[in-house]
Amino acid sequence: QQQVKQSPQSLIVQKGGIPIINCAYENxxxxxxxxxxxxxGKGPALLIAIRPDVSEKKEGxxxxxxxxxxxxxxxxxxxxxxxxxxxxxxxxxxxxxxxxIFGAGTRLAVHP
Amino acid sequence: GAVVSQHPSRVICKSGTSVKIECRSLDFQATTMxxxxxFPKQSLxxxxxxxxxxxxxxxxxxxxxxxxxxxxxLTLSTLTVTSAHPEDSSFYICSASGTGDFNEQFFGPGTRxxxx
Numbered sequence: 538q539q540q541v542k543q544s545p546q547s548l549i550v551q552k553g554g555i556p557i558i559n560c561a562y563e564n565x566x567x568x569x570x571x572x573x574x575x576x577x578g579k580g581p582a583l584l585i586a587i588r589p590d591v592s593e594k595k596e597g598x599x600x601x602x603x604x605x606x607x608x609x610x611x612x613x614x615x616x617x618x619x620x621x622x623x624x625x626x627x628x629x630x631x632x633x634x635x636x637x638i639f640g641a642g643t644r645l646a647v648h649p
Numbered sequence: 650g651a652v653v654s655q656h657p658s659r660v661i662c663k664s665g666t667s668v669k670i671e672c673r674s675l676d677f678q679a680t681t682m683x684x685x686x687x688f689p690k691q692s693l694x695x696x697x698x699x700x701x702x703x704x705x706x707x708x709x710x711x712x713x714x715x716x717x718x719x720x721x722x723l724t725l726s727t728l729t730v731t732s733a734h735p736e737d738s739s740f741y742i743c744s745a746s747g748t749g750d751f752n753e754q755f756f757g758p759g760t761r762x763x764x765x
Contacts, residue, residue, distance in 0.1 A: 571753070580655075580742045580756040581693070626692060635681060635746070637754055639692045 539564060541629050543640025550617055551648050558643045559611045560627035569630035571637070572601065572612050574623050581626060585612075617647045652676050653745050655757035662733055663765055669729045670760045672743030679745035682726035683754060684718060687740045699726055723747070733764040 542561045550556045560570075568589060573581035587594045587601045587610065594601045598615040614621055627640040652675040662668050672682060681700050685693040697713075699705040699720035707713045715737075717729040726745075730737055740761055744754040 573756070578740075578759070578761070580653075580744075580759045583753065583755065586753070636695060636698065637683075637744075641692050644690075 539631075539638055541627060541638050541640045543627050543643060545643060546641065547644040547646075549646045549648065552618060554617050554647070556614050556617055556621075556645055556647070557611055558625055558627070558645075559609065560629075560640050561607075561609045562629050562638075563608065564629070564631065565608070566631050567629035567638075570601070570603065570610050571628050571630070572599070573626045573628065575626065575642075576623050584625075614645075617645075619647050619649050621645065622647050651753075651755040653679075653743065653755050653757040655743055655760050657760060658758060659761045659763075661763045661765065664734050665732055667729055667731045668733055668762060669727055670741055670743075670762075672726045672728070672745070672757055674724045674745040674747070674755075677745075678723035678747050679726075680723065680747040681745070682720055683744045683746075684716070684726075684728050685742045685744065687742060687759075689740075693742065696728075730762065733762070735764045738762055738764045 571586035572584045574584045575581040585596045585599045587603050589605050600613040603610045624642045624644050626642050628637045654673045656671045684696045687693050696711045697705045697707045699718050701720050701723050705718035720726040742759040744756045746754045
């Protein structure tokens with residue numbers, strides 16, 4: 538019940554494409570859903586986050602879609618660029634325990 | 650804002666020695682700090698959670714006598730890997746929370762530990 542399932546494991550798109558990464562959870566106590574971007578040898582950086590009372594959030598080229606009834610959320614990257622090539626992690630926070638539960642990660646490659 | 654630093658960024662040590670890694674929140678007070686371990690091409694695994702002035706809470710399966718965590722101030726936490734062995738070689742990442750909504754976690758750049 539504490540898991541966050543992330544798919545796909547890897548993704549290749551052409552420049553300008555819109556990669557979509559999906560995550561699903563079971564625990565309805567989760568109340569905060571961030572996405573992190575990680576480059577090789579670096580720590581994760583917070584990209585965008587959403588709360589369950591909102592169905593969509595956009596920040597620049599990044600959009601989170603959230604479906605509370607389905608317990609699913611996804612990250613869309615508009616007009617993807619080669620510089621977006623990185624590993625993306627979704628996560629969920631159970632505020633009561635103040636812990637982030639991470640998905641397995643998606644390695645994205647954006648080809649020129 | 651919300652910058653977290655780690656030192657050192659990379660360390661190589663001999664088997665049996667102890668290594669200390671520092672995690673600092675540079676521009677905010679971190680009431681809670683977290684230590685993660687990440688193996689190549691894998692996700693982050695939470696090792697322990699520490700609150701300033703309190704003992705750390707370790708996740709199941711993490712040896713607290715091997716991974717000593719100290720959170721003596723609101724801007725500094727340290728992780729000491731005692732009697733390190735080659736299997737302890739990994740990427741160690743800290744994060745800190747204390748600002749913003751929903752206890753957002755801000756991550757450090759990580760420390761690559763190699764034990765020979």
